Structure formats: C-alpha cells, structure tokens
Amino acid sequence: MPKIVDEQARRERIAEAVWAIVNHDGLHAATVRAVATECGLSTGSIQHSFPTQAALLKFAMELIVSRASERINGLAALPADEVDISHPTATVKSAAPLTVITDLLLQLLPLDQQRETEARVWAAFSTAALTQTELAPYARHMDCLLESFCSRCLQQLAPNVQPNHRALTEHAVQLHALLDGLTLHLLTNPSPDRNCQAARAIEHFLQSQANELATL
Missing domain, CATH: 1.10.357.10 (Tetracycline Repressor, domain 2)
Known part of the structure; x- marks a missing residue:
C-alpha cells in the first residue's frame, strides 16, 4: 500500500526548517540543500513541494x-x-x-x-x-x-x-x-x-x- 503523505504537514515542516536556518545563519543560508538536511528530506522532496526558492x-x-x-x-x-x-x-x-x-x-x-x-x-x-x-x-x-x-x-x-x-x-x-x-x-x-x-x-x-x- 503506497504511503500517504500529508502535503500540507510536509510543507509546514519544510517551512519550519527554513525558519531554523534563517534564525541561526541568515536567509542566504536557507538553500534547498540546507533545508533538506535540516528537515531530513531529499532535495527532490523539497523541490516537489516548492519548485522555486522564491516559492519556498x-x-x-x-x-x-x-x-x-x-x-x-x-x-x-x-x-x-x-x-x-x-x-x-x-x-x-x-x-x-x-x-x-x-x-x-x-x-x-x-x-x-x-x-x-x-x-x-x-x-x-x-x-x-x-x-x-x-x-x-x-x-x-x-x-x-x-x-x-x-x-x-x-x-x-x-x-x-x-x-x-x-x-x-x-x-x-x-x-x-x-x-x-x-x-x-x-x-x-x-x-x-x-x-x-x-x-x-x-x-x-x-x-x-x-x-x-x-x-x-
């Protein structure tokens, strides 16, 4: 049975990872790779939810x-x-x-x-x-x-x-x-x-x- 993903919950989890990075290292540090590492997701998962950095x-x-x-x-x-x-x-x-x-x-x-x-x-x-x-x-x-x-x-x-x-x-x-x-x-x-x-x-x-x- 395929795993059901709560997309809104995942988007919020990703956004909270952005907050954590920005809070400690500044906005410039909130790259897709850094956000993926922070929230334990792949860069592909981040880009699936947010096609662009601006959208994120x-x-x-x-x-x-x-x-x-x-x-x-x-x-x-x-x-x-x-x-x-x-x-x-x-x-x-x-x-x-x-x-x-x-x-x-x-x-x-x-x-x-x-x-x-x-x-x-x-x-x-x-x-x-x-x-x-x-x-x-x-x-x-x-x-x-x-x-x-x-x-x-x-x-x-x-x-x-x-x-x-x-x-x-x-x-x-x-x-x-x-x-x-x-x-x-x-x-x-x-x-x-x-x-x-x-x-x-x-x-x-x-x-x-x-x-x-x-x-x-």
Whole structure:
C-alpha cells in the first residue's frame, strides 16, 4: 500500500526548517540543500513541494502570518469567532476593550522563543527583499497585511469612525511603525524589562489614539 503523505504537514515542516536556518545563519543560508538536511528530506522532496526558492520563502512567510493568526484566535478574551491578520475584512466585535486589542498586537512582538524566531525570519526576509526583486512583491504584501491589521485594531477602539477615514489610516501607519520599531528593539537588545516596556508603549499608544479618534 503506497504511503500517504500529508502535503500540507510536509510543507509546514519544510517551512519550519527554513525558519531554523534563517534564525541561526541568515536567509542566504536557507538553500534547498540546507533545508533538506535540516528537515531530513531529499532535495527532490523539497523541490516537489516548492519548485522555486522564491516559492519556498513565500510560504515560509505566509506560515508566520498563519501561526500568528492562530495565536490571536487562541486568546481566551478574544471577542470574535475568528481574526485572521491575512484577511483584509476580518475584524473583532465593535468596541473591544483596550486590553484585548493590546493583547492581540503583542502576539506580533518577539516576546517568547516562537515569536522571536518568527520576527527574525520576518526581518531577514524584509531585508533581503530590498535587493532581491523576486521577493519584493511578497514583502510588500506582508507589509500591507500588517498595516491593515493595525487599522482594524484601531477601529475597534472607535467603531463609529469609518474604516477609510484619513485619521484612522494615519494612526494605523504610526502603529505599524511602532510595532516595527519595538520588534527591532527587542531583537537587538532583549530583556524582561524591555518586554514590559514594549507592552506599556503599545497600551499607551492605543489609549492616546482611542481618545483622539473618539472626538471624530
């Protein structure tokens, strides 16, 4: 009887091997041969699942988004059936508490080993996309997803503000920049105190923006 292969599970296993290599040696080291060795598969198996290097890296990044969405959905206090940061229309219920939105955003920061690995891969991928043209569209797409998620989080603090309101868009850009800055900050100089500072920074930002948006 032929062996049944769970292709999705294999693709995720391969992507996790990419994460491990990138985390320790950088994106340039994530060759097909190195990935095959890391996850115990043949190079032919890797190429069967991912015909090109760009396709492999793209899936590795998409899996980060998927895992982050799973964590967000796993929060006990989440006031919705599902929040998918990769879906442009997904949302949480109106007027979500500040603490809930803060917790959602903290899932995107490198505050534990899993999130640190994801953040390192994300940073390596984004940096490589500056010089590797085949990666640039994927990097821009991921960047837009994050900014859209920031916008939807802010909208929950002021549900009466229209999604396309200029102020909401501007604040989403600021929140996105804050997340990027905190991520780099925590990757380069991690500590428990800085983790707490990052959480407070996000909560203070959200509070100030909620107050401002409430006046619109």
